[in-house]
Amino acid sequence: MTLQTIADRVGVSRMTVSNAFSRPDQLSPTMRDRILAVADELGYVGPDPAARALARGTTGAVGILLTESLSGAFADEVATTFLGAIADELAPTGLGLTLLSTDTAGAVVPARDVAMDGALVYSCDPESTAVDWLLRRKMPLVYIDQVPADGVPAVNVADRAGARAAAQHLVDLGHRRVGIVTSGVRGQHGIVTPDDIVDGFVGAQRLSGWLDALTPAGIVPPIAREPHGSPESGYQAARMLLSAPEPPTAILCFSDAMAQGVISAAVDAGLSVPDGLSVVGFDDSPGSARLRPPLTTVRQDIQAKGHAAAAALTQAIEAARTGGPALAEHLCLPTELIVRASTAAPH
DSSP: OOHHHHHHHHTSOHHHHHHHHHOGGGSOHHHHHHHHHHHHHHTOOOSOHHHHHHHHTOOSEEEEEESSOHHHHHTOHHHHHHHHHHHHHHGGGTOEEEEEOOOOSSSOOHHHHSOOSOEEEESOOTTOHHHHHHHHTTOOEEEESSOOOTTSOEEEEOHHHHHHHHHHHHHHHTOOOEEEEEEOSSSOOEEEOGGGOOSOHHHHHHHHHHHHHHGGGTOOOOEEEESSOSHHHHHHHHHHHHTSSSOOSEEEESSHHHHHHHHHHHHHTTOOTTTTOEEEOSBOOTTGGGSSSOOBEEEEOHHHHHHHHHHHHHHHHHHHHHTOOOOOOEEEEOEEEEOOTTOOOOO
16 A cells, blocks of 8 residues: 555545645645545555655654663653653654663664664763763754753753752751762762762762751761662661661651652651651652652752753754754753651751
8 A cells, every 4th residue: 555546546646645644734624634534444554654754864753861771760750750741842843752771781772773863861871881872973962960061952950959958958957967868870889978979960969969058067977879769779778877876867868769768767767757857858759748748858840851851852953954053051940948747856
């Protein structure tokens, strides 16, 4: 079944049938409906996508490179909200979203081999070979939660300012024994020092913000660091901190997911939250207000970040297609401390 088959049945040219699928604005609604009805009757689904992409010089898809495994991303409410916002922004453009892992072990390297018009790099290790492959392909890119780079559009949030507000909140409540639970792939894990944290722009920014408030108060926080930012990792990190001879009365967490694990560890240790331990998260994920107690956290506008990242990428793709000026704007979205019931003055 071909375009010519449909054209012969309807009594129009092959180009008219092609326009019905690819350029509907070139036909009257009545003619397009007639062509599509005949195509449906004959079982024709449209021009071959690969051939159409070759003719246009575009794939109609953009990639998003995730630092975690794809299954891990779908277990994270923040990541799924972010991906949903990107999909919503892309919907009117007709661009599809392709999820890319950073895996380079097999014969197929997604960042090198998958056809796409551009890519979003979301919170990835800057030394990842997957990021290097995307740069070598010289395709339009947008960095999200990455170190801003010259010539590359970037979307970040005010991580340092938000972390500073969270730590200052605990200091103002009277806490002087404050622990930190954070995550990162490379470097040391377990109980670490700030110098052991060698990867992750977001993690480094949040640590700097926490120390901005804690250091002037004379607080040297113990830091527990895990490879992943999951509730299970938060639980393990909290157990390390709470088993110390002088355990913290409050814990600052890299994410709401880790804070969930910290609360569970506190309960298992016989501590109530916040009377026995105050806990502060980061992100204001959709489930943070549903925790018991509801979580004090730092809010970032996850949907606004997704919309901004997708809009920046579509602009970069259009500039590459038309030869227009490429705008490499570095956007930083605000954060806000949300005080709920998981923090209180130390007893």
